[in-house]
Amino acid sequence: MKACRIAILGATGAVGRTMLQVLEEQTDWEIGEVRLLASPRSAGQTLLFKGQPLTLEAVTETSFEGMDVVLGAVENELAKRWAPWIVKAGAVFVDNSSAFRLDPGVPLVIPQINAEDIFKHQGIIANPNCATIIALMAVAPIYRLSRITRMIVSTYQAVSGAGAAGLAELKRQIAQLEAGQAVSAEAFPVQIAYNLIPQIGGFDEQGYSAEERKLQDEGRKILHDPALKISCTCVRVPVLRCHSESITLETERAVNLEEARKAIAEAEGVRLNEQPYPTPLACTDQNQVEVGRLRRDCTHEKGIALWCCGDQLRKGAATNAVEIVRTWWQKQAAH
Numbered sequence: 001m002k003a004c005r006i007a008i009l010g011a012t013g014a015v016g017r018t019m020l021q022v023l024e025e026q027t028d029w030e031i032g033e034v035r036l037l038a039s040p041r042s043a044g045q046t047l048l049f050k051g052q053p054l055t056l057e058a059v060t061e062t063s064f065e066g067m068d069v070v071l072g073a074v075e076n077e078l079a080k081r082w083a084p085w086i087v088k089a090g091a092v093f094v095d096n097s098s099a100f101r102l103d104p105g106v107p108l109v110i111p112q113i114n115a116e117d118i119f120k121h122q123g124i125i126a127n128p129n130c131a132t133i134i135a136l137m138a139v140a141p142i143y144r145l146s147r148i149t150r151m152i153v154s155t156y157q158a159v160s161g162a163g164a165a166g167l168a169e170l171k172r173q174i175a176q177l178e179a180g181q182a183v184s185a186e187a188f189p190v191q192i193a194y195n196l197i198p199q200i201g202g203f204d205e206q207g208y209s210a211e212e213r214k215l216q217d218e219g220r221k222i223l224h225d226p227a228l229k230i231s232c233t234c235v236r237v238p239v240l241r242c243h244s245e246s247i248t249l250e251t252e253r254a255v256n257l258e259e260a261r262k263a264i265a266e267a268e269g270v271r272l273n274e275q276p277y278p279t280p281l282a283c284t285d286q287n288q289v290e291v292g293r294l295r296r297d298c299t300h301e302k303g304i305a306l307w308c309c310g311d312q313l314r315k316g317a318a319t320n321a322v323e324i325v326r327t328w329w330q331k332q333a334a335h
């Protein structure tokens with residue numbers, strides 16, 4: 001199989017660095033040249049890949065030439081700015097921002113759920129929102145037993161979900177508080193240290209935050225189910241890494257708990273953990289999403305309640321993106 005040449009756009013960020021780590025771990029396909037792109041601030045610095053220093057370059061119009069794939073780990077405006085240049089260079093853009101996710105011409109993919117959509121791409125493939133990936137990985141095994149009609153989700157999202165700046169802010173605020181200093185909030189609307197913030201993104205006219213809308217909008221597209229109903233409350237918590245979610249769902253036909261357990265235990269990329277339950281610390285740096293606390297919803301005969309945790313920098317971003325590339329590349333090689 002030909003070696004796949006991959007550029008990472010935003011290689012110095014929380015997602016970009018995790019992408020480099022996930023690429024290092026690939027064993028069953030060959031990765032050729034790896035090009036690291038970021039802002040001019042990072043140009044000339046190095047990051048290690050398989051023990052060798054790779055020099056960061058400032059992204060320009062010609063940065064994507066000779067690449068098969070560009071993994072996007074920059075914010076929306078930068079993704080939109082560079083997408084035409086990536087497509088023009090003939091590379092496939094696998095983007096982690098939300099810029100293209102709901103575009104009808106752009107597949108939105110979790111390979112364990114809708115891998116077939118990858119092959120409909122026209123140059124861009126979108127990686128879903130991190131909380132959406134973790135929730136859908138947990139519930140898709142149940143959805144395959146019976147369509148899910150409704151979900152109520154509460155999320156507990158780590159500070160690194162807001163990037164390197166979010167991670168630094170929690171650490172800085174804890175140090176400031178320990179030193180008896182005043183705390184300043186920059187990455188989050190208010191102090192996150194020793195606090196919870198029930199806001200991720202701006203609020204719409206109905207009072208939902210941007211993050212809360214993503215779960216329903218993206219969930220419908222990934223599951224090809226425009227009638228799926230999801231109501232969500234997204235909360236930032238002072239955890240460094242891994243998003244956790246409490247999910248109550250209703251199925252079309254009653255699914256018994258043993259069926260649900262078996263389906264989750266057998267699903268690829270998911271681990272059933274009822275000994276005693278998943279936690280963000282235990283899931284940190286793991287590719288799998290863990291599911292536990294499975295129980296009958298005591299308010300509805302077709303309802304199931306569960307708890308899940310997943311590393312949002314891995315399965316919620318880098319791992320999922322690399323799995324998309326691997327699936328696409330291996331299929332190409334087979335033809």
Ligand SMILES: NC(=O)c1ccc[n+]([C@@H]2O[C@H](COP(=O)([O-])OP(=O)(O)OC[C@H]3O[C@@H](n4cnc5c(N)ncnc54)[C@H](OP(=O)(O)O)[C@@H]3O)[C@@H](O)[C@H]2O)c1
Pocket residue numbers: 009010011012013014015016037038039040041042043059072073074075076078096097098129130160161162163164165312313316317
């Ligand atoms: N964090 C998560 O858990 C997560 C999960 C899923 C999806 N995402 C999405 O993934 C993307 C990256 O998020 P992140 O958390 O990794 O952010 P981050 O830690 O803030 O990293 C941002 C990256 O963008 C680069 N950048 C900034 N300005 C640039 C410019 N003018 N030109 C080129 N590169 C520039 C930075 O490079 P410098 O270091 O040179 O400034 C850095 O590599 C975002 O769209 C985010 O919404 C994040």
